Amino acid sequence: MAKILHIDDDIELGDMLCQYLQGEGFEAEHCPSPVEGLKKLEAGSYNLVILDVMMPEQSGLDTLKAIRAKMNIPVIMLTAKGDNIDRIIGLELGSDDYVPKPCMPREIVARVRAVLRRISEPANPNQSLELGPLVVNPGKRKVILDGQDIDLTSAEFNLLTLLVRQAGQVVSKETLSEEGLGKKLERFDRSVDVHLSNIRNKLGLSGESPSALVLHTIRGKGYQLSLV
Incomplete structure (x- = not known):
């Protein structure tokens, strides 16, 4: 319970x-x-x-x-x-x-x-997703980047997992909101944008920090996580 x-x-x-x-x-x-x-x-x-x-x-x-x-x-x-x-x-x-x-x-x-x-565990908790230096374990809800543990909130973890699963593809904000946050995207709702901004900061994907990963904002379509 x-x-x-x-x-x-x-x-x-x-x-x-x-x-x-x-x-x-x-x-x-x-x-x-x-x-x-x-x-x-x-x-x-x-x-x-x-x-x-x-x-x-x-x-x-x-x-x-x-x-x-x-x-x-x-x-x-x-x-x-x-x-x-x-x-x-x-x-x-x-x-x-x-x-x-x-x-x-x-x-x-x-x-x-x-x-x-x-945040409930999937059937296979030991299956990890890898994208270059990034490792995401959905079962343990653990994220590792370049060998370092990254602390994410449950919402951030869910959104990152969706993007890693569809690496190289554009994932719409509607999909991210519905599957990652559990709610339909409403007009003027910036929840997805704010969470992904947090993810960028925590993974060092913004500013001058060098990274093998890039999180693109595709205007009018959604977001795309890929290797440089």
């Missing part, structure tokens, strides 16, 4: 959402304090975090930054409806998905299931 921690200062929403998650077969716990939530994450064994952006004690974005400094647990952000800035910053900091408030518990459960499904 997947264990979920919901960090949100809204106690009424937290209690309601946890009851709904429990009714859907999850083990769910609500914590109204981000500081206490971080302590719980360090002490407990959770599979996913639902994190509100707007909290008085410490913002959700600062809390996400603290989480990412220590662990790669999947994080779904709850953002104010229409607040694209928070969403983009959250994605840049490593959130796996976001849900705008107000929202229906059913939608959150669907997003939770989608994220957990994407």
Whole structure:
């Protein structure tokens, strides 16, 4: 049974959402304090975090930054409806998905299931994908570049795996969003772009760093990962 921690200062929403998650077969716990939530994450064994952006004690974005400094647990952000800035910053900091408030518990459960499904191990956990100096192991969810381990969030890992599987081919943003992020691409949605920008930075594919790999942006079509 997947264990979920919901960090949100809204106690009424937290209690309601946890009851709904429990009714859907999850083990769910609500914590109204981000500081206490971080302590719980360090002490407990959770599979996913639902994190509100707007909290008085410490913002959700600062809390996400603290989480990412220590662990790669999947994080779904709850953002104010229409607040694209928070969403983009959250994605840049490593959130796996976001849900705008107000929202229906059913939608959150669907997003939770989608994220957990994407990080589940495939049938053959030892089969690795290789592209030049890059090695991706889907089962162990491990990425190695030039012999060095690369830490990616679950969303980044899923997108990179799709690109490696189709190396040399253009993969559309629609495909990346639906198969990598588990949601249909909506108009003006920059989630894929932000995640791939993070991947570029972590793999050293941007700036002056030399690399045998290149991640092309094919305007109007999608992205292509290939060897130089």
